[in-house]
Amino acid sequence: MIVIIDDIIKLIISIIGIILVLYLTYYCTKWLSAKTALNIKSKYMNVVDKLMLGQNNFITILEINRKYYLVGITEKEINILKELDDFYPVPDNKEISPKFNNIFNKYKKTTDIGNSNEKKI
Numbered sequence: 001m002i003v004i005i006d007d008i009i010k011l012i013i014s015i016i017g018i019i020l021v022l023y024l025t026y027y028c029t030k031w032l033s034a035k036t037a038l039n040i041k042s043k044y045m046n047v048v049d050k051l052m053l054g055q056n057n058f059i060t061i062l063e064i065n066r067k068y069y070l071v072g073i074t075e076k077e078i079n080i081l082k083e084l085d086d087f088y089p090v091p092d093n094k095e096i097s098p099k100f101n102n103i104f105n106k107y108k109k110t111t112d113i114g115n116s117n118e119k120k121i
Helices: 002-040 102-110
Strands: 045-054 057-064 067-073 078-085
Touching: none
Parallel strands: none
Antiparallel strands: 045 057, 057 067, 067 078
């Protein structure tokens, strides 16, 4: 009987230890992500858009002091390709891709789907 109680106590202590480790891991990673996010932001530069061309190859539009630059980024180099004098960023829309119903309704209007003049078989 004493052996069973000792085993149950060890099991409870182990479970509490695992929960404590998971709790500490969660809050430590949350704290670290908040600290590193502060270091990533910049006062004078902003990445407006980024396009991946291949593995470790990007084209990026940077905003530096209200001027826009097209920048090529590879594994070994970062090059300013062009200063974009006539570039104006497009405002962000919450709806990035059109909804299925909008596309279907446009298609339905152009192809007369559901027209009552169709022959029913």
